[in-house]
Amino acid sequence: MKTRGQQGSGGRGGGDRAQRPRRPARDPARHAAYDVVRAVDERDAYANLLLPRLLRERGIKGRDAALATELAYGTLRGLGTYDAVIEMCSDRAPDPDVRDALRLGAHQLLRMRVPPHAAVGTTVDLVRLRIGPGAAKFVNAVLRKISSRTIEEWVPIVAPDPAHDPVGHLAVAYGHPRWIVSAFRDALGGGDEMADLLEADNARPLVTLVARPGRSSVEELEDSGAMPGRYSPYAAYLREGDPGQIEAVAETRAAVQDEASQLVALALTRVPLSGDGDEVWLDMCAGPGGKAGLLDAIAVYGDLAGLSDEARHGGSPDSAAAGAPEAFPGGARLLAADVQYHRARLVWQTTKDASVVTVDGTEPAWRPGTFDRIMVDAPCTGLGALRRRPEARWRRDPSGIAELGRLQRRLLETALDAVRPGGVVAYVTCSPHLAETQVVVGDALRRREDVEQLDARAYVPEVDDLGDGPHAQFWPHRHGTDAMFLALLRKRS
Numbered sequence: 310m311k312t313r314g315q316q317g318s319g320g321r322g323g324g325d326r327a328q329r330p331r332r333p334a335r336d337p338a339r340h341a342a343y344d345v346v347r348a349v350d351e352r353d354a355y356a357n358l359l360l361p362r363l364l365r366e367r368g369i370k371g372r373d374a375a376l377a378t379e380l381a382y383g384t385l386r387g388l389g390t391y392d393a394v395i396e397m398c399s400d401r402a403p404d405p406d407v408r409d410a411l412r413l414g415a416h417q418l419l420r421m422r423v424p425p426h427a428a429v430g431t432t433v434d435l436v437r438l439r440i441g442p443g444a445a446k447f448v449n450a451v452l453r454k455i456s457s458r459t460i461e462e463w464v465p466i467v468a469p470d471p472a473h474d475p476v477g478h479l480a481v482a483y484g485h486p487r488w489i490v491s492a493f494r495d496a497l498g499g500g501d502e503m504a505d506l507l508e509a510d511n512a513r514p515l516v517t518l519v520a521r522p523g524r525s526s527v528e529e530l531e532d533s534g535a536m537p538g539r540y541s542p543y544a545a546y547l548r549e550g551d552p553g554q555i556e557a558v559a560e561t562r563a564a565v566q567d568e569a570s571q572l573v574a575l576a577l578t579r580v581p582l583s584g585d586g587d588e589v590w591l592d593m594c595a596g597p598g599g600k601a602g603l604l605d606a607i608a609v610y611g612d613l614a615g616l617s618d619e620a621r622h623g624g625s626p627d628s629a630a631a632g633a634p635e636a637f638p639g640g641a642r643l644l645a646a647d648v649q650y651h652r653a654r655l656v657w658q659t660t661k662d663a664s665v666v667t668v669d670g671t672e673p674a675w676r677p678g679t680f681d682r683i684m685v686d687a688p689c690t691g692l693g694a695l696r697r698r699p700e701a702r703w704r705r706d707p708s709g710i711a712e713l714g715r716l717q718r719r720l721l722e723t724a725l726d727a728v729r730p731g732g733v734v735a736y737v738t739c740s741p742h743l744a745e746t747q748v749v750v751g752d753a754l755r756r757r758e759d760v761e762q763l764d765a766r767a768y769v770p771e772v773d774d775l776g777d778g779p780h781a782q783f784w785p786h787r788h789g790t791d792a793m794f795l796a797l798l799r800k801r802s
């Protein structure tokens with residue numbers, strides 16, 4: 310029996326370094342990324358919660374932290390594409406722990422600028438340490454095959470022919486489930502922009518802050534290193550750093566909020582009402598409180614930024630017909646409701662003047678015709694915010710849409726009962742799926758003669774390309790925002 314020192318020609322004192330058993334390199338970034346990908350796969354963990362915790366616990370900082378983030382999030386986003394390539398390069402189905410390592414290696418080979426020898430070598434080291442030598446050999450062989458082609462060369466091999474199956478092709482090429490590609494295509498009304506949309510959906514979104522009027526200002530956020538937003542007068546982009554460290558955010562005078570989320574709340578406050586009174590507002594599905602935080606501030610202090618004359622008279626072709634949006638002067642109060650106690654608590658923590666209640670919006674605790682303005686930010690599939698959670702697209706399931714649709718209809722119906730004649734309801738989803746957006750609104754309009762739909766685009770005149778109306782549809786590739794939907798419905802006087 311040979312001892313370790315006598316193995317082959319490359320023993321401890323020998324000259325053949327290539328044959329010496331290699332000690333796996335210490336590689337905290339890759340180990341952390343692997344742990345995240347495994348936890349997401351194995352026990353449905355949320356990457357955006359787990360990764361920061363692992364980085365903190367393991368003291369991973371700076372470039373290593375950035376590498377771990379890119380590895381984990383990029384691998385999770387691209388799973389669909391990588392699995393197709395891995396399948397093509399494997400002679401057997403890998404065990405889940407091995408498959409996750411292969412996904413990590415494939416991401417480095419196909420979408421990162423890691424040199425192939427480093428991508429293969431570090432992944433093999435990781436597998437040898439975490440799983441065993443047999444698996445390491447298998448991973449080495451598969452990754453070497455993957456490294457023989459670029460992603461541009463693999464896609465035509467592993468994806469369906471775009472001429473026969475354009476949706477299937479896009480799904481594999483851009484790492485999205487097929488049903489989601491299909492839903493996006495239906496909502497966009499065609500295929501021309503699909504590649505841009507899916508690419509934008511694969512990019513990490515900018516951290517967008519909101520300076521709640523009367524409580525903070527964009528200038529204050531600029532002093533903390535942010536730059537003014539593109540559309541919302543209250544938005545600022547933070548390119549780096551932890552938003553939680555900004556004083557205004559820590560004090561809930563400002564918050565993290567996507568720009569489309571700011572604009573749909575702002576739009577609700579800009580619609581002129583008919584009849585008397587504009588003092589009582591309702592956010593019916595308020596948790597965790599992004600829109601409620603902005604509505605609460607505008608209700609009390611008014612829309613302090615207002616609109617520039619240019620924005621007021623520019624924007625969509627219908628803005629003139631609808632009447633130029635006016636800045637709300639303040640002096641109202643917001644009631645913020647959510648069916649879940651812990652979500653209502655978050656609203657209470659982030660708002661300052663709003664009354665917050667735990668209420669089921671479909672079984673209202675208020676009398677019909679109570680409110681002047683109502684926000685219904687309905688629970689939905691969240692397909693418009695896939696950029697924020699890398700694994701979310703693989704967790705969503707189209708089977709829930711019918712049930713969500715029933716809830717969305719009931720919430721909109723009770724909101725239309727709860728608004729006074731001449732008042733307005735904003736129906737919002739963070740999803741462009743037609744079954745959750747236009748179909749829900751269309752059904753409400755068919756059922757009720759006391760409701761008219763306004764041209765929502767006229768109330769966000771700062772933004773172009775919001776679709777053919779009368780609703781407004783935001784898109785990541787057009788606006789850099791989540792794919793948020795807004796319909797404005799007025800109860801006839």
Ligand SMILES: C[S@@+](CC[C@H](N)C(=O)[O-])C[C@H]1O[C@@H](n2cnc3c(N)ncnc32)[C@H](O)[C@@H]1O
Nearest residue numbers: 594595596597598599600647648669670686688
């Ligand atoms: C899309 S989220 C709202 C996001 C929130 N408006 C924001 O901007 O931060 C939908 C919310 O509706 C709540 N919800 C679900 N069913 C509800 C119901 N029947 N009545 C009231 N709220 C409900 C959920 O708990 C969830 O917090």
